[in-house]
Amino acid sequence: MSDILDIRDLTLAFKGHRGLTEVLHGISLRIAAGERVALVGESGSGKSVTARIILGLLQETGSARVAGQVAFDGRDIMAMHPRDRAALRGTEMSMIFQDPTSSLNPTFTIGRQFAEVMHRRAPRLSRTACNARATEMLEEVSIPDPARVLDAYPFQLSGGMNQRVMIAMALVNHPKLLLADEPGTALDVSVQAQTLRLMHDLVEDHGTAVLFISHNLGVVREFADRVYVIYRGRIVEEGATDAVFHAPGHAYTRALMDAVPRITGVGLPEVPEVSDAFLAPMVRHGSAS
Amino acid sequence: MSLLRINGVSKTFQTAGGPVHAVRDVSLEVAQGECLAVVGESGSGKTTLANMILGILAPSAGEIVFGGTPLTDRRSPAQRRAIQLVQQNPLSALNPKRSVGGSVRLGLDVYGIGTRAERWARVEAALEEVGLPADMRRRGPAALSGGQRQRVGIARALACEPDLVVLDEPTSALDVLVQARVLRLLNDLRRKKGLTYVFITHDLAVVRNVADRVAVFKSGRLEEIGPTERIFSAPEQPYTRALIGAVPVVDDAELKLRNTLAEAP
């Protein structure tokens, strides 16, 4: 199967008062069409900036030094004109954020925001066509009364409802890649579980590839086919979700797994201080496709 | 003996859209030295309950009895000192314009603990107790990591020598590895100092490993309360079962437990 995303040896540094600060030390990451891939790491590990590079946002930041190869659907994102990169966003690739309520514009109705998203791909789409398509999408994310929601403003809806709207909006243009940055972290656990299940089923139906960025190992295990573990700007482990969770090979991955409290109540883990072993070479699980 | 007794406590907020019943007729007890987890989703009333225990909010009905004495709206310094708080967001919990030591020292100044000369020594002792270097007291919070800030927040509560500490989601803003260390620290401190915790959280996996008993809240009501062991092996309320069923898990033993609970009637 062809890769929808192929990142090779990506480096990122920020220019500051005290010279360059390296954030990514050459990461490589591939996502096949329709594949759900997770990028797991702690805050500051470089997982969110990776998403911003894929979206083509950091390349235009003056202080950022980006190098390496980022190919999206066979096209080189790094060499693209900023205008062409912008054209990809919201059409070929879309994004879901952590806090759904604040990522929707509070001053426009859901229907109008849907229309704006759809006009990015089909500028001449009529109002009725937009509404019909939006209604269809809202039904797909199990929103009971789509007509009412289309006329509503984001603040009139619950967080879980807004999250579903975000998912529907992100998929309405049939993107090839969906970037999900800590989706649902701002929601209650039960709502989060529901929306993730919904998102899982939906991207499967649509054949959308997903890069799922998260710090929550449990959520990753339930959502992703394949996992990359990132630590301080380096990928330390990669493999099929089952393989990584059953036999974590890298010291950092093991520490991360051990640190998660278990509902079986095996007690609080002894967590190693940051150790040199965390910087050991990457572990790759063979069976990964 | 129960250190804290909550007796038929309710809290109603008057809003433009009519009265909101944040906490409805809640009664529970917290024994000396135990860790009671208060669990619930947003809007469950768990934070409102915490604020009433802390004296930030006055109950609309019912009473809160601490150490045998009912707490009134006007608490004595000794009563305030006995109940301290550790907050969720370590970034906002420290004044950016104040040194770490200044933040930890505030309680000592307000309650008049120790002589003025002794207070810096006590601040340094509190910092060391939470695993921070004593000379960190001169630093500003901006230079600290999330985990370090949270430790400062714990040191601030401990410096007041409290009996009861209300922990309001103390680790939910922290990274996994840092969370594990802070949870261990909280456990160790409780043992060493004989502290009593009211541990407010939505994270049931954390609860399972730190709490002696669990109180489950939903829409301001106490749904279920019992020993941690029992709540996780045989939850009585469907809501409790649903909460446990929604926890994202990482290993197969957990998955098995979750599935058994889901299949139970």
Place this chain on the structure above:
Amino acid sequence: MIRSLRIIAANPLSLTGLILVLLVVLAAALAPWIAPFPTHNGAIVDFAYANQAPNARNWMGTDLVGRDIFSRILYAYQISLLLGVVVLAIATPIGTVVGLLAGYLGGWAEAVLMRIVDIFLSIPPLVLAIAVMGVLEPTLTNAMIAVTAMWWPWYARLVYSIARSEREEGYVLAAEVIGAPTAHITFREILPNCLPAIITKMTLDMGFVIIIASSLSFLGLGVQPPTPDLGSMVAEGARYLPDSWWLTVFPGLAILLAVFGFNLLGDGLRDVLGVDE
């Protein structure tokens, strides 16, 4: 301090502001020594040199009674700066205390204090000042009172908005749980977080106070002759435009220079102190 200066120096506009402000302050402070005709700040006449265009003896020309305009501008800066400093030194603390209490306490204190502030803010500033001056004698002291009366509400509103958002911060909750007195929470916890914005506003306002004071004296309501004042100099000279242009142009430029300097410096400070608007 060194770091702040370096940040300001890195931005050409801020640096220009700093240099202009230093020039104005030095000109005012050293007026008695650097003014070519130090006695010309008072009621002196020298008709032999009346109404001279700029020349080697009088770089900016002379006024209708023969006084050196350059010398008078230097002295006028003294008055302008004094007025600015006194006005801000009174208006800022009043506005800050009102804003802090309204913002932190909320409820009745907020309703009453902020309504008073709104009343002051609803009157156009110059009208308010003119009203005050109409009741009082037009003197320097009364000009200060008038300008102060119209200035403090702006600080109240600025500090109020910051205090209101700081009130929700965790460190305020922490101090409340500990039971710290209101005075501690407002002045020792919240106020330090308002100071960067206050200092920035004060710097910007020095320029505006100078303009307002000049406008008042332009209308004849401020500093009275023979004391040199930039506003009244412009007003007097305006009657003889365009022939005796130096009577207006140089005092006008002097006002511009000072206001420009304080504004640029204020913008620079905003970056240094990390104030977001």
